Amino acid sequence: MTLLQLFGQGDAVTRFVAALLLAMSVASWVVIFWKGWLLRRATRDVGRSTAAFWQSPSLEQARQTVGAFDRESLVLPLIAATAGEPAGSLAAAGDRAQQLTRRLRDALHRILDKLQFGQVLLATVGATAPFIGLLGTVWGIYHALTAIAAEGQITIEKVAGPVGEALIMTAAGLAVAIPAVLGYNVYGRLIGRIEADLEGFARDLRELLTHPPVAVGGVETPP
Template sequence: MTLWSLFRQGDAVTQAVALLLLGMSVASWVAICWKAWLLRRAVADVGRATAAFWQSADLDDARARLAAFDRDALLLPLVDAARAPAPGPLAARGDRAQQLTRVLRDALHGVLHRLQAGQVLLATVGATAPFVGLLGTVWGIYHALIGLVGAGQVTIDKVSGPVGEALLMTAAGLAVAIPAVLGYNVFGRFIARIEADLEGFARDLRELLAQPVSSDTEGRAP
């Protein structure tokens, strides 16, 4: 007995559960492949782009270098936000350090939101797929037992076949959930590493731009 034959012989509930598991599996694998590609690039780009930024002569040169290394725009939003003027009267209040803290925090949240995309999907699939499969198993066992009621003498051979077929739904639910859980945990570690690097870059950028520009005559005795 295969999942396909179980699907063909099942009723509407069994078929709906099987289709739901199939959709969850496809969605999770698409998210896994996409995030693996994205985070692999991001880990490499953040290190190279950060090094290129601090080796630049000025902010204009630094931004030009970032455009070449920062392919997924992880550092560029931070630099652009720090260079842009305050967006409104209230945002312009306070010293330069406070203004930079606000704009860099907002830009960092936007970047992290893109990196976190797909994590909720993987967590949802990993948490719910086993129960969806279990629902299909319980429903299949119920129908198998109902069918055996009018079959006369019930033996272990007649029970084991339908029950074993129904248990395939539980196995399918676990097969869908396990890759999603593994992907969520692995990607979470990479995202945490990238987040730490971005926060460090934002903090260093804030300290750099918050310093007042010194002149040659500042601090000289009259």
């Protein structure tokens, strides 16, 4: 007995539960494969992009160099945030350090939103799929017991088949939930590492632009 067989033989509730579990499984696997590809590229690109930035002779040259490595546009928005705000706006009010902090923070939030996309779906599937499967199991057992009671005779053969078919829903719920939970935990750790690297780069970039080095005797030294 498979989910497709249950879908064909069950009633409206059984079919709805089976279809919902199938949709959740497809959605979670699409997110798992997509985020695996995205985070694999992001992990590599962030390290290469930040290294290329610090090896560049100027900020303008750094923008061009980083563009060749930052395929997912995770570092470039932070560099672009260093541009000044239009004069006469509230965004341009305050000192340079405050403006830069606000722009870098906003850019970092947009980047993290991109990296976090799909995590809510994986968490939702992992948390709800077992209970949806359990709903299908309870509903199936209810109908099995109702049919047995209508016949007026209970035997192992009559109980084992319908109850076993109903329990498939529980197994299906777990089969949908486990990959989603594993994907959520693994990708959450990878996102945390990338986030720490980006926050460190943003902090260093802010320090570089708010406390530029001072040339003394032809040698640049901290102020």
